[in-house]
Amino acid sequence: VKPVFRPKRPVAYGSLQLVEEELDRLEKRGIITPVTYSEWAAPIVVVRKADKSVRICGDYSTGLNDVLEPHQYPLPTADEIFASLAGGQVYSILDMRDAYLLLNVAEPSRKYLTVNTHRGLYQYNRVPFGIKPAPGAFQQVIDTALAGLPGVKAYLDDIIVTGRTIEEHKRNLEEVLRRLQKFGLRLKLEKCKFFERSVKYL
Numbered sequence: 578v579k580p581v582f583r584p585k586r587p588v589a590y591g592s593l594q595l596v597e598e599e600l601d602r603l604e605k606r607g608i609i610t611p612v613t614y615s616e617w618a619a620p621i622v623v624v625r626k627a628d629k630s631v632r633i634c635g636d637y638s639t640g641l642n643d644v645l646e647p648h649q650y651p652l653p654t655a656d657e658i659f660a661s662l663a664g665g666q667v668y669s670i671l672d673m674r675d676a677y678l679l680l681n682v683a684e685p686s687r688k689y690l691t692v693n694t695h696r697g698l699y700q701y702n703r704v705p706f707g708i709k710p711a712p713g714a715f716q717q718v719i720d721t722a723l724a725g726l727p728g729v730k731a732y733l734d735d736i737i738v739t740g741r742t743i744e745e746h747k748r749n750l751e752e753v754l755r756r757l758q759k760f761g762l763r764l765k766l767e768k769c770k771f772f773e774r775s776v777k778y779l
Contacts, residue, residue, distance in 0.1 A: 581640025
C-alpha cells in the first residue's frame with residue numbers, strides 16, 4: 578500500500594488557542610506524541626463541542642480509511658436498547674470522557690495514525706476519532722465491560738442505566754461504575770444525569 582501524506586489545514590483564528598490547549602492536553606496525557614517524520618499523515622478536523630471545547634479528529638478519509646476495513650462488530654439498534662430497558666422507572670445517563678482515546682494502539686500501527694497540524698506532526702498512541710474501525714472496536718470493548726449487568730445498555734460512549742425502583746437502580750448504577758473503573762473507562766461527570774424519571778437517549 579502506497580503511503581498517503583496530506584498537508585496541514587489552516588486552523589480558524591477563533592479556534593486556535595483552544596486547539597493549542599487541546600494538543601497540549603493530549604500530549605501531556607500520552608495520547609499523542611510529536612514526531613519529526615512520517616510517511617503517513619492526515620490533516621486535522623476541529624469540532625467545536627456544546628461546552629465550547631474542541632475535539633481534534635484526524636481526517637482519515639483523505640487516505641488511510643480507504644485501506645482499512647471496519648471492525649465487524651454490530652452496534653445496537655434503538656429498538657434493541659429500548660426493549661432491554663422495558664419496565665424501568667428510574668434512569669441515569671453516563672457520558673464517557675475521551676471514549677476512543679482510552680484504547681491503546683499497537684506500537685507498529687501508530688505511524689499510520691499521524692496527523693499533520695499547524696504545530697507539526699503528531700502520532701496517536703490511542704485510537705483517534707475518525708478511523709473506520711473505531712466505532713465497532715469501541716462498542717465491543719464497552720459491551721465486554723458491561724456484560725451480564727441488568728438494566729444497562731450502551732451505544733458507543735453513551736450508557737443508560739435503569740431500574741424498577743430507586744434501590745434497584747442504585748445497585749445497577751454502582752455495579753456499572755465498578756465495571757468502568759475496572760476497565761479504566763472514565764466519565765465526563767458534567768454531562769452525566771443521575772436518578773431521573775425520564776431522559777432523552779440517542
